[in-house]
Amino acid sequence: MKNQVLLVIFLFFGLALLVYLFPYVFVEAAKLESGVTIKAPSTTMIQKVCNTFDPVLGQMTLEDCSCGLQIVSGVPMNYGQVNPGQVSGQRVVILKNEGTSDTVAKIMIKGGDWKSDAAGNPTIFPSMITHVATTANLDYNNKKPLSNQGSQLGGMSGGQSIPVYFQMKPGGATDASLNSFTGSLHQDVIIDIIC
DSSP states (O other), X not given: OHHHHHHHHHHHHHHHHHHHHHHHHHHHTOOEEEEEEEEOOSOOOEEEXXXXXXXXXXXXXXXXXXXXXXXXXXXXEXXXXXXXXXXXXXXXXXXXXXSOOSSOEEEEEEEOOEEESSTTOOEEEOGGGEEEESSTTOOGGGSEEOOXXXXXXXXXXXXXXXXXXXXXXXXXXXXXXXXTOOSEEEEEEEEEEEO
């Protein structure tokens, strides 16, 4: 009987101790809730005069042409909960050049740092943990990392639509920025078009 009482006391206090300690252990390696805001410039349609080849006349002619960026689908984007060191699922944003130009316009992309949604919005991860590509079926390591300075993502001619594939991978569980981090993150991404 004495052994049974000791076992019950041990189980009660042992389970209470486990319930008390383990949530804190799991918080340190908690999944991160993440989201991305993608912004297009306020004025995206650009008119200019282009040299184009007229097949009927067999020569170059001057005419009005334009390029303009439309984000067709995929925003707002949310990766959901991602473990530190884990590659997120892939998200797709569809872009369209609403312009008329046959000339290929450059797609430019810039990514801000990942910020905590807590007061003051401190930086938790650099922008480079987000990788992008315009080619399907590339793994995370073969996509291009975003940067604060921006880079050319690809190109598209007037009327063309293309998908842009996004993935992110937060730092590992030993990353110092995760030691006291809880909550959700966000990243601002700017996509522009130059014709």
